[in-house]
Amino acid sequence: MQYLKDEVKNRILGSALAEFKSMGYSDASMRKIAKDARVALGNVYHYYTNKQELFNALVGSVYDRLITSIQEINRIGLKDANEYQFMPKSDETGYYGINELVSTLLGICKEHNIELLILLDKSKGCKSKYEDTKQDLIDMLDEVLRDKMLRNLKDSQIEVRNPYIVYILSASFIEGLCNILRKYENGSEVKLLVDELITIFFKDIASRF
Amino acid sequence: MQYLKDEVKNRILGSALAEFKSMGYSDASMRKIAKDARVALGNVYHYYTNKQELFNALVGSVYDRLITSIQEINRIGLKDANEYQFMPKSDETGYYGINELVSTLLGICKEHNIELLILLDKSKGCKSKYEDTKQDLIDMLDEVLRDKMLRNLKDSQIEVRNPYIVYILSASFIEGLCNILRKYENGSEVKLLVDELITIFFKDIASRF
Amino acid sequence: MQYLKDEVKNRILGSALAEFKSMGYSDASMRKIAKDARVALGNVYHYYTNKQELFNALVGSVYDRLITSIQEINRIGLKDANEYQFMPKSDETGYYGINELVSTLLGICKEHNIELLILLDKSKGCKSKYEDTKQDLIDMLDEVLRDKMLRNLKDSQIEVRNPYIVYILSASFIEGLCNILRKYENGSEVKLLVDELITIFFKDIASRF
Amino acid sequence: MQYLKDEVKNRILGSALAEFKSMGYSDASMRKIAKDARVALGNVYHYYTNKQELFNALVGSVYDRLITSIQEINRIGLKDANEYQFMPKSDETGYYGINELVSTLLGICKEHNIELLILLDKSKGCKSKYEDTKQDLIDMLDEVLRDKMLRNLKDSQIEVRNPYIVYILSASFIEGLCNILRKYENGSEVKLLVDELITIFFKDIASRF
DNA sequence: GATGAATGAGACTTCATTCAT
DNA sequence: AATGAATGAAGTCTCATTCAT
Numbered sequence: 001m002q003y004l005k006d007e008v009k010n011r012i013l014g015s016a017l018a019e020f021k022s023m024g025y026s027d028a029s030m031r032k033i034a035k036d037a038r039v040a041l042g043n044v045y046h047y048y049t050n051k052q053e054l055f056n057a058l059v060g061s062v063y064d065r066l067i068t069s070i071q072e073i074n075r076i077g078l079k080d081a082n083e084y085q086f087m088p089k090s091d092e093t094g095y096y097g098i099n100e101l102v103s104t105l106l107g108i109c110k111e112h113n114i115e116l117l118i119l120l121d122k123s124k125g126c127k128s129k130y131e132d133t134k135q136d137l138i139d140m141l142d143e144v145l146r147d148k149m150l151r152n153l154k155d156s157q158i159e160v161r162n163p164y165i166v167y168i169l170s171a172s173f174i175e176g177l178c179n180i181l182r183k184y185e186n187g188s189e190v191k192l193l194v195d196e197l198i199t200i201f202f203k204d205i206a207s208r209f
Numbered sequence: 210m211q212y213l214k215d216e217v218k219n220r221i222l223g224s225a226l227a228e229f230k231s232m233g234y235s236d237a238s239m240r241k242i243a244k245d246a247r248v249a250l251g252n253v254y255h256y257y258t259n260k261q262e263l264f265n266a267l268v269g270s271v272y273d274r275l276i277t278s279i280q281e282i283n284r285i286g287l288k289d290a291n292e293y294q295f296m297p298k299s300d301e302t303g304y305y306g307i308n309e310l311v312s313t314l315l316g317i318c319k320e321h322n323i324e325l326l327i328l329l330d331k332s333k334g335c336k337s338k339y340e341d342t343k344q345d346l347i348d349m350l351d352e353v354l355r356d357k358m359l360r361n362l363k364d365s366q367i368e369v370r371n372p373y374i375v376y377i378l379s380a381s382f383i384e385g386l387c388n389i390l391r392k393y394e395n396g397s398e399v400k401l402l403v404d405e406l407i408t409i410f411f412k413d414i415a416s417r418f
Numbered sequence: 419m420q421y422l423k424d425e426v427k428n429r430i431l432g433s434a435l436a437e438f439k440s441m442g443y444s445d446a447s448m449r450k451i452a453k454d455a456r457v458a459l460g461n462v463y464h465y466y467t468n469k470q471e472l473f474n475a476l477v478g479s480v481y482d483r484l485i486t487s488i489q490e491i492n493r494i495g496l497k498d499a500n501e502y503q504f505m506p507k508s509d510e511t512g513y514y515g516i517n518e519l520v521s522t523l524l525g526i527c528k529e530h531n532i533e534l535l536i537l538l539d540k541s542k543g544c545k546s547k548y549e550d551t552k553q554d555l556i557d558m559l560d561e562v563l564r565d566k567m568l569r570n571l572k573d574s575q576i577e578v579r580n581p582y583i584v585y586i587l588s589a590s591f592i593e594g595l596c597n598i599l600r601k602y603e604n605g606s607e608v609k610l611l612v613d614e615l616i617t618i619f620f621k622d623i624a625s626r627f
Numbered sequence: 628m629q630y631l632k633d634e635v636k637n638r639i640l641g642s643a644l645a646e647f648k649s650m651g652y653s654d655a656s657m658r659k660i661a662k663d664a665r666v667a668l669g670n671v672y673h674y675y676t677n678k679q680e681l682f683n684a685l686v687g688s689v690y691d692r693l694i695t696s697i698q699e700i701n702r703i704g705l706k707d708a709n710e711y712q713f714m715p716k717s718d719e720t721g722y723y724g725i726n727e728l729v730s731t732l733l734g735i736c737k738e739h740n741i742e743l744l745i746l747l748d749k750s751k752g753c754k755s756k757y758e759d760t761k762q763d764l765i766d767m768l769d770e771v772l773r774d775k776m777l778r779n780l781k782d783s784q785i786e787v788r789n790p791y792i793v794y795i796l797s798a799s800f801i802e803g804l805c806n807i808l809r810k811y812e813n814g815s816e817v818k819l820l821v822d823e824l825i826t827i828f829f830k831d832i833a834s835r836f
Numbered sequence: 837g838a839t840g841a842a843t844g845a846g847a848c849t850t851c852a853t854t855c856a857t
Numbered sequence: 858a859a860t861g862a863a864t865g866a867a868g869t870c871t872c873a874t875t876c877a878t
Binding site: 024026027124125161162164165167168169171172173175176179180183189192193196197199200203204205207208209 | 376
């Protein structure tokens with residue numbers, strides 16, 4: 001029976017993944033999820049307490065992995081920032097910690113491309129921590145960039161009039177990531193595009209301020 | 210009574226603006242709009258036939274203005290594209306027609322910042338032309354950039370592996386605009402930030418491919 | 419001011435007449451009545467307490483006149499019935515009291531054709547005595563016919579298996595009247611058609627049982 | 628569960644039948660239907676998509692059967708009419724095709740008396756083909772009678788002043804049918820009364836013009 | 837008297853969730 | 858475990874009636 005159970009569970013998860021992806025959390029229908037999974041509606045509730053739990057089952061681990069990485073990068077970033085005066089980083093090679101973030105995201109994408117997209121772009125209305133994932137990601141990138149990029153610019157005597165431009169840049173970059181995820185489910189093409197995106201966004205960035 | 214009428218109308222519009230902004234079209238509640246406007250539910254329908262009409266009253270004129278500009282820019286852009294072989298544009302000065310688009314958006318922003326944001330980011334589910342505004346804007350920018358930027362790059366012997374990167378860039382830029390709108394309701398600060406955003410995105414862009 | 423008042427009142431009544439006729443009581447809209455009368459909605463309620471009162475103002479006198487006649491005919495009919503054994507009526511000339519009913523109806527029609535139609539056919543949902551007018555009329559006709567026609571038939575040795583057929587005949591006849599009223603607003607054509615209808619229904623009726 | 632389902636379905640249908648019969652389509656309340664069926668409101672929508680579908684479930688098959696017959700009779704009637712000059716029908720035996728119509732109606736009545744009544748008399752406002760059933764029936768009868776009866780009268784040198792009298796007769800007859808349906812739910816009594824009604828309406832009709 | 841904005845109950849309908857089998 | 862019927866709250870919208878001006 002354990003075998004059957006897992007098989008049903010996976011059908012539900014697969015069906016839910018598709019529904020959440022195409023409809024978003026709020027407009028996703030439990031009925032449709034059950035139907036597409038060829039499972040009775042009530043049975044979905046045997047496996048998952050409610051819509052939120054089902055959503056959690058799909059994106060929870062991806063969320064945890066992502067948040068952990070974010071915090072880790074933030075922690076290291078902060079440390080680096082403290083050491084900054086002794087060891088300025090080149091903007092050419094390191095892009096201020098973005099690589100770490102991106103490699104985390106790419107790692108997640110390999111197997112959980114859609115879950116990541118749902119988390120970032122389809123979680124509106126789910127009334128839980130997940131709803132803020134995209135914002136958290138943007139904030140984290142913003143923070144890292146402020147710590148590092150702004151210091152670099154300051155060293156180069158370049159004045160940044162309104163630091164909110166960094167936030168906007170972060171948000172735009174994350175949106176770029178989302179669009180790549182929307183278009184490509186295949187990991188390798190994602191990687192190529194993300195690399196291009198990083199270059200376009202951050203190469204020689206100091207010269208554009 | 211005329212005074213009262215306008216006052217109530219404005220309360221409804223204000224309440225609706227806030228509700229649509231925070232909830233999006235689909236999740237916005239007519240009940241809540243009425244309540245926040247301190248007006249009986251039925252009275253909202255005295256002023257606006259239905260939810261769609263209320264939405265239309267908020268964003269309709271902004272939409273018309275925006276679409277007109279988009280079509281105008283596309284028309285001119287197409288003409289330029291046809292003349293392209295004789296007179297290549299510099300990417301430094303013109304930024305490929307983005308300035309025209311942005312000046313339109315800035316004009317709208319001066320007085321209808323939030324309406325524009327709703328149109329671009331909160332219209333999902335409204336089942337009308339408004340629903341696609343953001344996509345239309347991105348597509349238009351994508352088209353302009355393909356026409357002009359890709360030709361410039363080709364002339365410079367720079368090969369673009371996957372032209373979808375242009376679309377991603379367009380979407381990211383529009384997202385940047387949205388974020389500026391989200392943050393600043395004041396027109397002049399918006400203008401400064403948008404100018405910075407254009408520079409960061411498009412200055413020397415050829416060198417980053 | 420009295421002049422104005424009557425003028426407005428008449429506009430309301432005229433508008434209401436048209437609305438009740440085309441929509442029936444339940445589906446008639448007070449808003450439309452006010453609008454068509456070029457009168458503010460609230461003002462309708464100055465002249466008439468509510469929808470029922472407005473309906474009453476239109477059809478009340480017609481109803482009273484009709485009911486009075488019905489009762490009168492019933493009373494006489496009953497008297498005739500009691501005298502019946504001494505003075506049998508011919509079915510050819512008298513049609514069992516139908517002429518009296520019809521002449522009442524025709525009298526009403528001359529000036530209140532539409533009111534009569536509304537009373538008979540458009541009063542559903544008004545939750546008052548008016549709602550049953552048609553039924554009352556049918557019942558009255560049924561009663562008269564039972565008193566007289568059935569006795570005549572019995573005298574002629576004709577057995578009527580199920581006396582309910584008399585009720586059905588009455589209802590059909592009244593329906594015929596309603597259709598004439600629906601089609602013709604002009605009194606003289608109504609009269610001609612009603613006479614034909616009486617003939618078709620009641621001439622030689624004994625021979626058709 | 629299958630038992631339960633049918634039982635509930637029947638309760639809903641029964642409750643709806645009663646509500647539509649007494650209130651008519653427009654004034655029928657889904658809440659009341661649910662309540663009288665001892666079922667949650669939402670559950671009614673589990674069985675029937677909406678009010679119209681519920682109405683359709685009640686009267687749809689009856690409507691189809693009726694319309695099919697009407698068209699069939701019209702088709703045959705037309706053929707007869709074309710052959711008329713060579714073979715005039717007696718009004719005594721055939722009653723101009725009414726028998727065919729009536730036998731159809733009687734067949735329907737045996738099991739779907741109330742549904743037929745609702746279709747003919749309570750469908751106002753349902754915004755579908757059903758709304759015109761009674762009118763269709765009257766028109767069909769009117770057409771048949773004009774084709775045949777009026778020709779017969781003409782042959783007999785009887786002049787019909789206003790042919791609308793035929794329409795009135797048709798409508799009255801249909802109303803008679805409706806009244807029989809209203810009174811008797813039992814099929815055999817219906818048949819007897821309808822036969823009487825036909826005789827009273829159409830026997831020797833030429834002599835009454 | 838006159839205006840029309842304002843009210844609120846009730847209409848149909850949807851859907852996440854619960855429950856009886 | 859599995860089913861899908863059943864529930865009920867909340868959604869949008871309508872309309873007779875009331876109320877402030």
